[in-house]
Amino acid sequence: MQTVIWWIRRDLRLKDNQALQTADPVNRVVIPVFILDPNLLKREAEKRKAFLFNGLRSLDERLRESGSRLVIRAGNPEEELSRLVKESGAAGIFAEEDYTPYARRRDQAVAENLPLNLLAGLTFHHPRSVSKPDGSPYTVFTPYSKAWKKLPQPSAVRNVPPDRFIPVPEHIQSLAIPDALSLEDFPSGEDEAERRLRDFLAGRVYDYREARNRLDMKGTSSLSPYFRFGMLSSRYAVLNVMDTIQNAPNSYARAGAETWLNELIWREFYQSILYHFPEVSRRAFRAELRAIEWNNDPEKFSAWKSGVTGYPLVDASMRQLATLGWMHNRGRMITASFLVKDLLINWQRGEEWFMRQLIDGDPASNNGGWQWTAGVGTDAAPYFRIFNPVLQGKKFDPEGAFVREWIPELSNVTQRYIHEPWTMPAEEQRKAGCVIGKHYPLPVVEHIQARERTLEAYKHSKDVLSGG
DNA sequence: TGAAATGTTGGGGCG
DNA sequence: ACGCCCCAACATTTC
Numbered sequence: 001m002q003t004v005i006w007w008i009r010r011d012l013r014l015k016d017n018q019a020l021q022t023a024d025p026v027n028r029v030v031i032p033v034f035i036l037d038p039n040l041l042k043r044e045a046e047k048r049k050a051f052l053f054n055g056l057r058s059l060d061e062r063l064r065e066s067g068s069r070l071v072i073r074a075g076n077p078e079e080e081l082s083r084l085v086k087e088s089g090a091a092g093i094f095a096e097e098d099y100t101p102y103a104r105r106r107d108q109a110v111a112e113n114l115p116l117n118l119l120a121g122l123t124f125h126h127p128r129s130v131s132k133p134d135g136s137p138y139t140v141f142t143p144y145s146k147a148w149k150k151l152p153q154p155s156a157v158r159n160v161p162p163d164r165f166i167p168v169p170e171h172i173q174s175l176a177i178p179d180a181l182s183l184e185d186f187p188s189g190e191d192e193a194e195r196r197l198r199d200f201l202a203g204r205v206y207d208y209r210e211a212r213n214r215l216d217m218k219g220t221s222s223l224s225p226y227f228r229f230g231m232l233s234s235r236y237a238v239l240n241v242m243d244t245i246q247n248a249p250n251s252y253a254r255a256g257a258e259t260w261l262n263e264l265i266w267r268e269f270y271q272s273i274l275y276h277f278p279e280v281s282r283r284a285f286r287a288e289l290r291a292i293e294w295n296n297d298p299e300k301f302s303a304w305k306s307g308v309t310g311y312p313l314v315d316a317s318m319r320q321l322a323t324l325g326w327m328h329n330r331g332r333m334i335t336a337s338f339l340v341k342d343l344l345i346n347w348q349r350g351e352e353w354f355m356r357q358l359i360d361g362d363p364a365s366n367n368g369g370w371q372w373t374a375g376v377g378t379d380a381a382p383y384f385r386i387f388n389p390v391l392q393g394k395k396f397d398p399e400g401a402f403v404r405e406w407i408p409e410l411s412n413v414t415q416r417y418i419h420e421p422w423t424m425p426a427e428e429q430r431k432a433g434c435v436i437g438k439h440y441p442l443p444v445v446e447h448i449q450a451r452e453r454t455l456e457a458y459k460h461s462k463d464v465l466s467g468g
Numbered sequence: 469t470g471a472a473a474t475g476t477t478g479g480g481g482c483g
Numbered sequence: 484a485c486g487c488c489c490c491a492a493c494a495t496t497t498c
Contacts, residue, residue: 213469266469329469330469333469337470372469373469381469381470382470382498383498384470384471384497384498385469385470385471385498386470386471386498387470387471388470388471388472391470391471392470448472451471451472451498455498459498470498471497471498472496472497472498473495473496473497473498474494474495474496474497475493475494475495475496476492476493476494476495477491477492477493477494478490478491478492478493479489479490479491479492480488480489480490481487481488481489482486482487482488482489483485483486483487
């Protein structure tokens with residue numbers, strides 16, 4: 001009987017997995033292997049590593065229920081795979097294609113010496129299949145999404161029968177899955193991903209259009225970590241939400257589901273941008289904004305990281321990130337805008353910090369989001385679009401519940417002052433048990449002034465680089 | 469997937 | 484009845 005390898009990278013699922021399907025564990029001996037690659041692990045945030053390791057454990061359990069098991073190896077993937085091919089006599093390696101620059105270099109090197117077959121699955125549509133009539137990639141979201149929606153849909157989900165996997169031969173050895181703390185708010189694994197998708201599509205998605213912006217509500221899907229490691233297949237999620245759109249009870253509900261589909265398409269858009277323009281991981285997409293003179297003040301950067309800038313919504317979000325390894329999407333936009341446009345700190349510093357913190361940290365989405373906020377990317381927010389943290393608070397955390405949840409110092413501050421506590425009269429501060437400048441910091445910058453400085457800096461870069 | 473500055477409109481108080 | 488002013492509400496422009 002033929003033996004092949006299923007090389008798992010960021011497709012930690014049995015359901016709707018083209019690589020596993022093609023490897024064919026019912027008719028061939030399939031060795032599921034995950035390689036702990038030091039080059040990748042050194043970049044992974046601690047919490048993201050924990051989420052990954054817990055996901056491997058959960059995948060191993062599912063494989064054992066199917067009669068198989070997960071094989072763990074550590075080292076350079078090319079060397080480890082050739083060793084495993086020798087040990088097992090495997091005739092082929094099947095893996096889901098990954099579009100990051102590192103992954104592509106790695107896979108190319110592997111494919112030179114070993115029979116590697118890459119299968120699509122990280123996105124609903126492959127980055128190469130969504131293109132303009134002349135074959136070039138889209139760099140603006142709206143036309144991209146229109147073309148994306150017009151493409152013929154991939155065929156419906158198919159699954160390998162889970163109870164009939166041929167066992168992995170005994171002599172194939174495996175390292176132990178590294179221990180990791182479990183993350184209370186994000187239990188790892190494809191069962192949890194499925195539960196969350198069901199729960200979300202059963203009704204919360206109907207309110208998504210408005211609720212997703214509210215920091216004080218659970219309006220988002222909270223599926224990003226599961227997408228990040230392929231515990232949920234894009235195809236499965238997209239086909240399910242398309243079904244929800246079809247069967248929506250009314251136009252309000254349909255609008256909610258369509259908005260979420262659009263967010264999934266944003267994810268694919270950024271995967272596609274990184275695939276076609278890998279240099280965005282090193283510099284701004286827009287050449288005329290590569291000469292901004294940043295003011296990378298280390299103390300302000302540090303205040304931003306630890307959530308003590310004096311702007312409650314920024315601080316609450318940064319503390320949420322530090323605690324959960326996850327931040328609400330609107331919080332990401334607000335904190336990013338604050339770092340770049342209020343503190344005038346290079347967006348790449350923020351990008352790097354988020355990658356070090358986020359459970360869902362994905363090179364394409366994270367880079368796309370930061371370039372968008374900084375206004376230096378494809379289809380980016382115009383450079384003059386600057387979030388006012390106070391107004392954002394009044395709009396998206398109207399009672400201040402989110403701020404109070406994450407900033408205990410402000411828990412007795414009234415609604416009137418919760419987003420601008422520095423305006424509290426002394427008497428009010430005493431009543432709230434929160435003296436500004438003592439229990440909670442004064443703002444590190446004054447927003448209106450900071451805004452002017454940033455507009456100048458951006459204009460200057462454009463003047464310098466557009467030669468006029 | 470902004471916010472501030474500036475412009476326009478229209479209701480109502482008042483002489 | 485009419486013009487004038489004030490100003491809130493909304494719309495448009497600008498950064």
